[in-house]
Amino acid sequence: MKEQLIQLFGLTIRDPAQAARVLLDVRFDRATGWTILALAVTLNTLVYFLSLALFPVPDEMTIPLLTQPYLVWIMLGSTTVIFVFAFYWVGHSLGGRAAFDTILIMVGWLQYMRLVVQLASLVLMILSPALAQIFVMAVGLYGVWILLNFLKEAHGFDSFGKAIGVIVLSAVGLTVGLSVFLSLFTATVIGMS
Numbered sequence: 001m002k003e004q005l006i007q008l009f010g011l012t013i014r015d016p017a018q019a020a021r022v023l024l025d026v027r028f029d030r031a032t033g034w035t036i037l038a039l040a041v042t043l044n045t046l047v048y049f050l051s052l053a054l055f056p057v058p059d060e061m062t063i064p065l066l067t068q069p070y071l072v073w074i075m076l077g078s079t080t081v082i083f084v085f086a087f088y089w090v091g092h093s094l095g096g097r098a099a100f101d102t103i104l105i106m107v108g109w110l111q112y113m114r115l116v117v118q119l120a121s122l123v124l125m126i127l128s129p130a131l132a133q134i135f136v137m138a139v140g141l142y143g144v145w146i147l148l149n150f151l152k153e154a155h156g157f158d159s160f161g162k163a164i165g166v167i168v169l170s171a172v173g174l175t176v177g178l179s180v181f182l183s184l185f186t187a188t189v190i191g192m193s
Contacts, residue, residue: 012113013142016149023106024153033104037084040111041077047118048072055125082177083107086170087151094162096155106150113146 012019028036049069088103117139124132144167151163 008109009113009116012109012146016146017153019146020106020150020153023109023150024102026105028101028105030101030104033101033108037080037104037108037111038077040108040115041073041080043115044111044118045069045073045076047115047122048076051118051122051125054122079174079178080107080111082174083170086173087166090166090169090173091151091155091162094155094157094165096151096157096162096166098151098154098156102154106154110143110147110150113143117143 008019008022011022049072084100084104084107087107088098088100091098091103117136121132121136121139124135147167148160148163151157151166152160155162155166157163
């Protein structure tokens with residue numbers, strides 16, 4: 001199993017479309033898919049706080065919301081779950097035909113890829129902070145390319161145009177949703193104080 005995951009990791013980097021086709025053949029029940037995603041979010045949260053422990057952020061640059069592990073876990077988990085639903089619904093509204101479980105597995109897999117990138121960037125930060133920043137930016141851009149391939153293959157789109165549409169519309173929806181949530185959250189906190 002470990003060897004297969006390493007091969008899939010390499011394939012995702014070399015040929016994202018082929019990796020997506022491999023993931024299309026993966027069959028897990030939905031509960032397992034959610035468990036895989038929850039574990040990925042938990043591990044990403046742990047690595048985030050490991051990075052803060054190794055490279056503390058000055059107090060004046062600290063965002064209070066991002067200093068509590070459970071809040072970071074909730075935010076990362078909520079965002080990830082929203083993207084799962086958005087990629088599924090928006091994809092279908094544009095003529096896609098991906099199964100929900102397929103999108104769930106693909107987003108979960110991308111979270112594990114993100115985990116590896118976070119760990120690699122931590123090592124690079126120790127060696128060269130400037131190189132680590134370049135690495136993170138380059139991987140972020142390539143990550144969009146991987147996601148485009150995953151959405152194109154999962155939904156059976158004939159071009160990248162619709163996959164781009166899924167990402168843009170999902171991001172807009174997430175932004176609006178988070179804005180409304182934060183407005184309500186802020187209003188509640190101000191009302192309570």
